[in-house]
Amino acid sequence: MSFLRYNIVNFCLTRGTFVNPGTKYVATIQNGAEDEDALGWDGDVRTYLEFMANVRDIKGFGLYGIVWNGGGVTVTETLMAYHEFHIPIFVIVWSGRQADDKLSATNFSGEHVHHISKHDPASLRQTLIKYGLSR
Structure with missing residues (x-):
């Protein structure tokens, strides 16, 4: 380690x-x-x-978090990152497991929380470009 x-x-x-x-x-x-x-x-x-x-x-x-396919620990880490460290979060929807439910737009939202469908890669790319995270 x-x-x-x-x-x-x-x-x-x-x-x-x-x-x-x-x-x-x-x-x-x-x-x-x-x-x-x-x-x-x-x-x-x-x-x-x-x-x-x-x-x-x-x-x-720049600092951001991408949540893709996570369980309970991922949910806890994401909430800590967002609420305690003010890290913008990109949640990839339909990626699987508990994060999809616990971090859904209904349960987790805010000015710097972005939900993007796994099934819409063009939208994911455009969102990342918008925030200077991709070209």
């Missing part, structure tokens, strides 16, 4: 790797639950969200 460290001057990712100020995109991907050293399925989520929010707030990076 790699550990995530950061401070307000430099953003050190792992083993002395820093985010270059000219970098345009940084992706943070969790270790899977199958990783024996992981802190459980979501034990490191708050650390990742804090890191990403700091990169956004201090360095001006």
Whole structure:
């Protein structure tokens, strides 16, 4: 497992790797639950969200979450990301599992919550372009 460290001057990712100020995109991907050293399925989520929010707030990076096919843990992580860290969320509808119900437009909405059908890739692409997340 790699550990995530950061401070307000430099953003050190792992083993002395820093985010270059000219970098345009940084992706943070969790270790899977199958990783024996992981802190459980979501034990490191708050650390990742804090890191990403700091990169956004201090360095001006864009930050968003895409929810595609998730269960109860994904729902909890999404709600934390949106409510505590003010991260815009793109929910891919009809992607499967519990996230479809719990994060539906009826149950989860807000100014920065976007629901996009899995069956409408053109709409997904246009929404991502609109928010500067794709070309």
